[in-house]
Amino acid sequence: MRSTIKLFLALQPRAWVEIVGLVGLMLLVTATYVGQGLLIADLLSRVFSSNEIDGLLAPLATIGVLQLARIVLIVAKDSWAPRVSARVKEAVRERLTLKLMEIGPGQAQRMRTGDLQSTLVDYVEPLDPLVGRFVPTVVASVMGSCLASVYVVAVDPAVGLVVLACALLAPLSKAAGERWIKERGNRWMVSYRGMYAESLDAVQGMATLKAFNASGRRGRELAARGEAFCRDSIRLMVAWCGTSSIGALMVPIGTTAAVGLGAWHAATGSVSVAGLFTILMLSRETFRPMHELESAYHAAYQAIPAGRAVADVLRIEPHVQDTATTAPALRQTPPGLEFRDLRFCYPTRRAPALDGFSLVVAPGERVAIVGRSGAGKSTVLGLLMRYFDADAGSIRIDGRDIREFPLAGLRSLVGVVAQDTYLFHGTVRENLLLARPDATDEEIRRAVAAAQAVDFISRLPQGFETVVGERGLKLSGGERQRIAIARALLKDAPVLVLDEPTSSIDAANEAEITQALGDLTRGRTTVVIAHRLSTVRDADRIVVMDSGRVVELGSHPDLLARKGFYAELVATQTGTPA
Numbered sequence: 001m002r003s004t005i006k007l008f009l010a011l012q013p014r015a016w017v018e019i020v021g022l023v024g025l026m027l028l029v030t031a032t033y034v035g036q037g038l039l040i041a042d043l044l045s046r047v048f049s050s051n052e053i054d055g056l057l058a059p060l061a062t063i064g065v066l067q068l069a070r071i072v073l074i075v076a077k078d079s080w081a082p083r084v085s086a087r088v089k090e091a092v093r094e095r096l097t098l099k100l101m102e103i104g105p106g107q108a109q110r111m112r113t114g115d116l117q118s119t120l121v122d123y124v125e126p127l128d129p130l131v132g133r134f135v136p137t138v139v140a141s142v143m144g145s146c147l148a149s150v151y152v153v154a155v156d157p158a159v160g161l162v163v164l165a166c167a168l169l170a171p172l173s174k175a176a177g178e179r180w181i182k183e184r185g186n187r188w189m190v191s192y193r194g195m196y197a198e199s200l201d202a203v204q205g206m207a208t209l210k211a212f213n214a215s216g217r218r219g220r221e222l223a224a225r226g227e228a229f230c231r232d233s234i235r236l237m238v239a240w241c242g243t244s245s246i247g248a249l250m251v252p253i254g255t256t257a258a259v260g261l262g263a264w265h266a267a268t269g270s271v272s273v274a275g276l277f278t279i280l281m282l283s284r285e286t287f288r289p290m291h292e293l294e295s296a297y298h299a300a301y302q303a304i305p306a307g308r309a310v311a312d313v314l315r316i317e318p319h320v321q322d323t324a325t326t327a328p329a330l331r332q333t334p335p336g337l338e339f340r341d342l343r344f345c346y347p348t349r350r351a352p353a354l355d356g357f358s359l360v361v362a363p364g365e366r367v368a369i370v371g372r373s374g375a376g377k378s379t380v381l382g383l384l385m386r387y388f389d390a391d392a393g394s395i396r397i398d399g400r401d402i403r404e405f406p407l408a409g410l411r412s413l414v415g416v417v418a419q420d421t422y423l424f425h426g427t428v429r430e431n432l433l434l435a436r437p438d439a440t441d442e443e444i445r446r447a448v449a450a451a452q453a454v455d456f457i458s459r460l461p462q463g464f465e466t467v468v469g470e471r472g473l474k475l476s477g478g479e480r481q482r483i484a485i486a487r488a489l490l491k492d493a494p495v496l497v498l499d500e501p502t503s504s505i506d507a508a509n510e511a512e513i514t515q516a517l518g519d520l521t522r523g524r525t526t527v528v529i530a531h532r533l534s535t536v537r538d539a540d541r542i543v544v545m546d547s548g549r550v551v552e553l554g555s556h557p558d559l560l561a562r563k564g565f566y567a568e569l570v571a572t573q574t575g576t577p578a
C-alpha cells in the first residue's frame, strides 16, 4: 500500500507538504486533548486536596479556550483534507489518461472496456478518504499516541509503557493483517471489475442479446456475478473487521490495565493522587488517536483496493517506446514504403499474425492488399502506425526505419480511413477538425465536397453543427465513411491507408465513394486493405496475403491469368469458377 500511496503523491508533490500540514493540525488537535486532560487531572487533585475554588477559574477558562481552539483546528483540517484529495485525484486522472494514450490502442485493446472505464472513473473517486484522511491520520495517530503517553511515562513509567504498547498494537495488528486484507481486497476488486465489465457488455450488446433471445440467460449470468461479488464483499468486510477488532480490543484492555496498575501504585505510595488522575485522563488520550485511525481506516476500505487497481494501470510499461525526439525531414514527398521480412505474433496468440511479410511500395503508388479473413492485412496497418512493434523485421518510410520518427510525427505522416470510423460525441464540424484543428471553413468545405458528403451534411438538422451521437450512431455507415474521407483529406498526410474503405457502403453509393477515394489518393502513397475486390481493380499492384505473408503480387489481369489465390478469391466473391 505504501508504494501505491507514494506513487500517487509523486504525481502531486505539493500534496506531501499539505499532508505534513494536515498531520500538524491533527497533532495540534491531540495537543488540545492532552492539555485538557492535564488541566482536568490538576483540577481534580485540587478539588480533592482543598476546598478553595478561587484557583479553579483559570484552568477552567483555559479548558474552554482549548475546546474552542480544537473546534477551529478540526474545521480547518476537515475543510483542507478534501482539497488535498481533490488535487491528487486530478493528477491521478490526468496521468491515467496520458498512460492510456501512451500504451496506445494495441495494448489497451487487451483490457476490457468496462475495466478501463471503471479504472478511469470509479476507482479514482474513492481515493478521497485514502489521501486526505487515511495517510495523515496514520502518521498523526502514532505520533499523537506517543505524545500523550510521554506524560503518563513521566508519572509512572510502567503504566506509560503498558498504555503505549496497547495503543500501538492497533496499527501493528493492521500492518500484520495487511496480507490477508490485500488478498481479499484483490479478489473483491476482480469480482467488481468482472461484474462491471459484464454489465457494460450487456448494455452495449443489448440489441444482439434481444435478437438472439439471450437476455434472460445473460441476466442470470449477471445475477450470479452479483452474488459472487456480494460474497467477496462480505469476505473483505470480515477480514477488515477481524484486524480492526484486535485494535478495538486493545482500548478497553489498555485502559483497564493502566487504571488497575496506576491504582495499585497509588495504593503502594509510588504514585501520588495527582499522578493517578493524570494517568486516568491521559491513558484515554493515548487511545484517542487510535480511534481516529480506526475510523479513517474504515472509511478507506474500498479506496485501498481501488488505489491498487489504479496504481497497476499507472505502472504498465508501454510496449511501444517513443524514443525519437525530432522527426527527420522527408527526402521525397510522397515517400516510399518498405516492409522488410515482418514477423509478429499477438501476445495472446501462439500462431504468428505476420510471418515474413515483405513489400515495397514506390512513392505515389497505390497498392491493394487482399486476402482471406485473418490473413494479417489489418496487422500490417497496426505495425505501420506502431500500435505494436514487430517481433522481427522493419518498416521504412522514405528509407528510414519508422522507429526513427517520434510517434506523433510518424502518425502525422499517415492518414487512415478505417474499417469502422469512430465519431466522437460532438458536432460534425468538431469531428472533422479532429484531423486538423486549425483548418479554415473553406478547407473544410473543399474536403467535404471531395468526400461527396455535402448533400447528407446539408440534410442534417443543423448541418455542420449537428451533434453526432456517441460512436456516431446517429449517422449511417456510409455517412460516417464520408466523414472519415473528409478527415483524411483535411489531414493531408503523404501516406494513406484505406482499411476496408467501402465496407459499409451499398452498391448505389459505391461509385460516389470510389470517386471520392480516387481524389483522396491522388499524389499520395496509398495502401488499400480490401475485401471487396471491386475496389482494388484500379490499384497499381495487388498484393495477395495468406497466413501472414505475401503469396502473390501483380496487376488485376496478371493475377487473374495466374489462376492462383487471387483468381480463387475473385471466383469466390463473384460466384464464378476460377
Ligand SMILES: Nc1ncnc2c1ncn2[C@@H]1O[C@H](COP(=O)(O)OP(=O)(O)OP(=O)(O)O)[C@@H](O)[C@H]1O
Pocket: 109, 346, 347, 348, 349, 352, 353, 371, 372, 373, 374, 375, 376, 377, 378, 379, 380, 531
Ligand atoms: N488484437 C488481437 N489480438 C490477438 N489476435 C489478433 C488481434 N487482432 C488480430 N488477431 C489475429 O491475428 C490474425 C491476423 O488478423 P488481421 O486482423 O490482421 O487479419 P485480416 O486479414 O485483417 O482479417 P479481416 O479481413 O477479417 O479483418 C488473425 O488470426 C486474428 O485472429
